[in-house]
Amino acid sequence: AQKITQTQPGMFVQEKEAVTLDCTYDTSDPSYGLFWYKQPSSGEMIFLIYQGSYDQQNATEGRYSLNFQKARKSANLVISASQLGDSAMYFCAMRVMNRDDKIIFGKGTRLHILP
Amino acid sequence: DAGVTQSPTHLIKTRGQHVTLRCSPISGHKSVSWYQQVLGQGPQFIFQYYEKEERGRGNFPDRFSARQFPNYSSELNVNALLLGDSALYLCASRRGQGASGNTIYFGEGSWLTVV
Numbered sequence: 001a002q003k004i005t006q007t008q009p010g011m012f013v014q015e016k017e018a019v020t021l022d023c024t025y026d027t028s029d030p031s032y033g034l035f036w037y038k039q040p041s042s043g044e045m046i047f048l049i050y051q052g053s054y055d056q057q058n059a060t061e062g063r064y065s066l067n068f069q070k071a072r073k074s075a076n077l078v079i080s081a082s083q084l085g086d087s088a089m090y091f092c093a094m095r096v097m098n099r100d101d102k103i104i105f106g107k108g109t110r111l112h113i114l115p
Numbered sequence: 116d117a118g119v120t121q122s123p124t125h126l127i128k129t130r131g132q133h134v135t136l137r138c139s140p141i142s143g144h145k146s147v148s149w150y151q152q153v154l155g156q157g158p159q160f161i162f163q164y165y166e167k168e169e170r171g172r173g174n175f176p177d178r179f180s181a182r183q184f185p186n187y188s189s190e191l192n193v194n195a196l197l198l199g200d201s202a203l204y205l206c207a208s209r210r211g212q213g214a215s216g217n218t219i220y221f222g223e224g225s226w227l228t229v230v
Contacts, residue, residue, distance in 0.1 A: 033217050043203050045158070045221035052217065091157055100171025101148045101209055101219060105157030 002027045004092050006106035013082050014114050020067070021077040021109050023092030031097040034075040036066065039089040039108070048090075051075060053097075087113045117142070119222035121206050127228045128196050136191040136225045140208030146170075147189040148219070149181055150205040158205055164189055193227075201229045 003026040013019045025034065036048040051059045051066045059066040067076040079086060092106045120139045128134050140147050146165045150158035163171035164183035183189045187208075193200055203224045209217070 035219065037221070042223065043152075043205075043226065044223040045205055045207075047218060047220050050218050093157075095217075095219070097217075101146055101163040101165075101207070102160040102171050102173065103148075103150075103158075103207075103219060105159075107157055 002029075002032075002094055002096060002104045004094055004104050004106035006092055006109050008109045009107070010110040010112065012112045012114055015084060016081055019079045019082050019086075019111065021079075021090050021092070021111065023075045023077065023106060025073050025075060025092070025094050027073075027094065027096060029096045033095045033097060034066070034068070035093040035095070035103065036064070036075075036077045037091045037093060038086075039091060041088075045091070049077065082113050084113050084115060087111060119206055119208050119220055121204075121222040121225050123225055124223065125226045125228075127230060130196055130198060130229055132196050132229075133192065133194050134196060134227060136193075136204050136206075136227070137188065138191070138206030138208075138222060139188045140206075141210075141220060144208035144210050144220075145187055146209040146211065147183055147187065148207045148209075149189070149191045150207065150221075151175070152203040152205060152224075153199075153201070158203075161191070196229045198229050201227060203227075 005024045032053045034051045038046045065078045093103045148163040149161040152158040160173040162181045167183045178194045205224045206222045
């Protein structure tokens with residue numbers, strides 16, 4: 001069975017500092033994709049970054065990067081130079097390829113950026 | 116291009132009633148999925164439709180049903196509403212089935228309150 005574990009229920013970070021949100025996953029399928037989404041209080045699930053299991057390079061999207069360590073089944077999100085607008089709930093998620101579009105989500109990490 | 120659009124954004128229903136939620140995917144996206152997110156949890160997969168056919172179903176009762184139209188828009192129907200159906204319902208779209216177009220984008224959601 002597939003599982004996503006986010007062990008940090010909440011984090012407080014000073015503005016402009018870098019922050020790492022932890023995520024570990026479990027699957028026996030060799031082909032999968034890993035996602036990070038940001039969910040502000042409005043509810044919209046905003047796509048941040050994607051990493052495929054066969055991708056050789058760690059994914060980067062602007063201030064977001066995904067630290068993918070396949071052997072450890074780890075997919076941590078790194079946000080550089082945090083901003084007040086980064087305060088939100090962050091979800092790590094996984095989809096097994098070549099099946100349906102079912103995404104398994106973790107329980108999320110609530111990030112608070114302090115001025 | 117417009118993102119995934121959902122309607123209505125908020126609604127209140129009485130126990131036992133029926134509700135229909137609507138979703139328009141991103142232009143060119145043929146796969147639509149539905150998720151339920153109750154307060155404090157990550158989203159849970161309900162359905163996936165691709166080319167008007169159901170391709171995946173989560174662990175939800177038969178009171179939940181959905182369909183996809185020729186223009187790839189989709190409806191989620193819930194009959195005999197229960198208090199526990201109160202949640203944020205998210206629609207997601209992806210360009211294609213299988214490995215092509217792996218990124219999955221979500222709409223802003225429909226907040227359903229059952230009283």
